[in-house]
Amino acid sequence: MEWKKTLTTKIYANAKLIEGFQIMLDDNEAHSYIVDLAPDLGTGLGASSLELCVMSHAGCYATICLLTAKKMRLELKGLKVKVEAMKSDETGTIAEETFNIQIKTDAPQDRVERLHKLTLENCSVGILFERAGVKINYRVNVTKE
Numbered sequence: 001m002e003w004k005k006t007l008t009t010k011i012y013a014n015a016k017l018i019e020g021f022q023i024m025l026d027d028n029e030a031h032s033y034i035v036d037l038a039p040d041l042g043t044g045l046g047a048s049s050l051e052l053c054v055m056s057h058a059g060c061y062a063t064i065c066l067l068t069a070k071k072m073r074l075e076l077k078g079l080k081v082k083v084e085a086m087k088s089d090e091t092g093t094i095a096e097e098t099f100n101i102q103i104k105t106d107a108p109q110d111r112v113e114r115l116h117k118l119t120l121e122n123c124s125v126g127i128l129f130e131r132a133g134v135k136i137n138y139r140v141n142v143t144k145e
Contacts, residue, residue: 022046053125054085054094060125061099068118074111077145078104096135103142112142 012028021042026032034046047055058081069076080102088095103112116138120126129136 023049050087050094054083054097057097057123057125057129058083058099060123061101061119064123065101065103065115065119068115068122069105072111072115072118074105074107074115076103076105078102078143094129094132094134096137097129098137099139101138101140103140104145105142106144109142112140116140 014026014028016024016026018024018034021037022045023035024032025035033052035049035052036042036044036046037048038044062079062081065079065081066076082100084098084100085094086096087093101116103115105112107115120138126136
């Protein structure tokens with residue numbers, strides 16, 4: 001039996017009550033965020049933890065897309081990622097997401113399609129959502145300058 005080396009990265013997260021439903025999150029380093037509930041229960045000072053998950057997915061797609069474009073030597077002149085997520089009453093969590101991705105580049109369509117495919121294969125948050133059974137729809141619109 002052949003053993004494969006697996007790289008493992010530890011990621012840390014801490015949550016500390018500020019007051020009410022305001023929670024300070026940090027990563028044991030220099031980054032911190034406040035999550036809260038909507039004003040009917042909280043103060044609305046920050047996004048909810050579930051909203052932060054959806055924002056993380058959008059951010060992950062954008063980051064991986066930019067990194068992949070750089071590796072492909074594909075010049076992007078603009079990138080916008082908008083995500084609409086649907087929370088199911090049945091599951092109590094995200095059941096479906098729709099991505100609207102705007103890419104501004106002069107690259108040929110086949111290169112943009114490859115960029116999108118590689119981005120999906122390497123977006124760790126997207127992989128997590130897929131494995132959780134979230135139905136994800138992607139709309140990629142390319143504009144040239």
